[in-house]
Structure formats: C-alpha cells, structure tokens
Amino acid sequence: ETGVTQTPRHLVMGMTNKKSLKCEQHLGHNAMYWYKQSAKKPLELMFVYSLEERVENNSVPSRFSPECPNSSHLFLHLHTLQPEDSALYLCASSHLSGEREKLFFGSGTQLSVL
Amino acid sequence: DAKTTQPPSMDCAEGRAANLPCNHSTISGNEYVYWYRQIHSQGPQYIIHGLKNNETNEMASLIITEDRKSSTLILPHATLRDTAVYYCIVEGGNQFYFGTGTSLTVIP
Numbered sequence: 001e002t003g004v005t006q007t008p009r010h011l012v013m014g015m016t017n018k019k020s021l022k023c024e025q026h027l028g029h030n031a032m033y034w035y036k037q038s039a040k041k042p043l044e045l046m047f048v049y050s051l052e053e054r055v056e057n058n059s060v061p062s063r064f065s066p067e068c069p070n071s072s073h074l075f076l077h078l079h080t081l082q083p084e085d086s087a088l089y090l091c092a093s094s095h096l097s098g099e100r101e102k103l104f105f106g107s108g109t110q111l112s113v114l
Numbered sequence: 115d116a117k118t119t120q121p122p123s124m125d126c127a128e129g130r131a132a133n134l135p136c137n138h139s140t141i142s143g144n145e146y147v148y149w150y151r152q153i154h155s156q157g158p159q160y161i162i163h164g165l166k167n168n169e170t171n172e173m174a175s176l177i178i179t180e181d182r183k184s185s186t187l188i189l190p191h192a193t194l195r196d197t198a199v200y201y202c203i204v205e206g207g208n209q210f211y212f213g214t215g216t217s218l219t220v221i222p
Contacts, residue, residue: 102163104160105159107156107157
C-alpha cells in the first residue's frame with residue numbers, strides 16, 4: 001500500500017463514451033501527476049499539478065482533461081478516445097519542497113478502448 | 115533532463131547479488147540519480163536515490179562513480195520477488211522522466 005489509490009483498476013470503454021479516472025492520495029503531498037504507459041513503452045508524463053495548479057502539460061490531446069479539485073484528489077476525464085489510447089494510466093504524488101522528494105505511485109487503471 | 119542508458123535485460127541467480135548498471139554521461143551538477151522498479155502491471159516503486167555519495171537502505175545500495183557519469187544499483191541477495199523492470203532516472207526540478215529500464219529476471 002503506497003498511500004495512493006486509483007479507481008477503477010480496469011476500464012473498458014467505447015470511443016464515444018465519457019469516463020473519468022480517479023486518484024486519491026493520503027500522504028499529505030502537494031503535487032500530483034498523471035503518467036501513461038503503453039505496452040512495451042516507457043512511462044510518459046502527461047500532467048503535473050503543484051498546489052492544485054497545472055504546471056505541466058506535455059502536448060496531451062484535448063480528449064484527456066485533468067482536474068485537481070484539492071491537493072488530495074486528481075481526476076482524468078476521458079471522452080471520444082481512440083483505440084491507441086489503450087494503456088495503463090498511473091497516478092503519482094510527491095511533496096515539492098527545497099529537498100528532492102520521491103514519487104509515490106498508485107497501482108494504475110488499465111484502460112481498453114474498443 | 116539528462117538521459118540514461120540501461121541494458122534492456124539481465125538475469126541473476128536467486129541469492130546472488132544483482133548489479134544493474136546505468137550510464138548518465140550528460141548529468142548536470144544538481145541532478146539526482148533515482149532508481150525505481152515496476153513489477154508487472156503495477157505502479158513503479160521507489161528504491162533509492164543519491165547525488166554524489168554512495169547510498170544504502172533496506173532495499174539496495176547505490177554506487178555513483180566519482181565523475182557521476184554512471185551508477186550501479188546493487189540488490190545484495192536477489193529473491194524471486196525482485197523480478198521486475200528497473201528504471202534509472204536522472205531528475206532535476208522535480209520532473210521524473212522514465213526510460214525503458216532493465217528487465218531483471220531472478221532465476222531459481
């Protein structure tokens with residue numbers, strides 16, 4: 001148990017559906033991240049939130065829409081996805097300060113787009 | 115961010131030390147070396163990190179060369195549960211970029 005919880009663990013959706021991924025951290029951290037991991041590819045950093053403000057958006061298509069309502073919760077809203085968006089979506093959190101802080105990851109949501 | 119180079123795969127006998135190398139020849143002075151591992155279909159797990167000095171914790175040891183251009187992660191007594199993909203990351207400014215890692219297989 002890492003203190004970062006992601007739901008659901010598995011999700012199957014059609015290309016016309018709208019769904020949301022949820023991430024919750026119980027570690028008192030002030031930064032949260034979304035990563036995407038496609039089969040046999042490195043993790044790709046998608047979004048970074050620091051103190052509930054988005055500080056990084058790595059050219060992610062607009063069909064992925066993040067939301068960070070408070071420092072403990074992070075959502076990834078999905079709509080009109082493509083089959084190539086099928087991947088493991090990982091949430092992570094950390095404490096940003098003057099010291100280097102490590103990332104804590106959730107177990108991920110395995111997404112399949114049909 | 116500096117890039118890292120790792121061998122794609124390695125084997126290690128159970129009970130022996132596993133030594134995983136990483137090259138980071140373009141690392142800058144304020145960038146740390148981090149190691150994470152990922153067991154199949156789970157999120158990556160932090161192992162250890164360091165700047166200049168060698169580090170040891172309950173999971174592993176990290177040896178960083180004097181010029182900081184390479185490092186080695188050492189698992190002193192590998193078990194079957196250590197089978198995973200190991201990522202070496204050079205981090206600066208709290209941004210973590212993962213490469214393809216080394217797939218370590220511990221053999222009974």
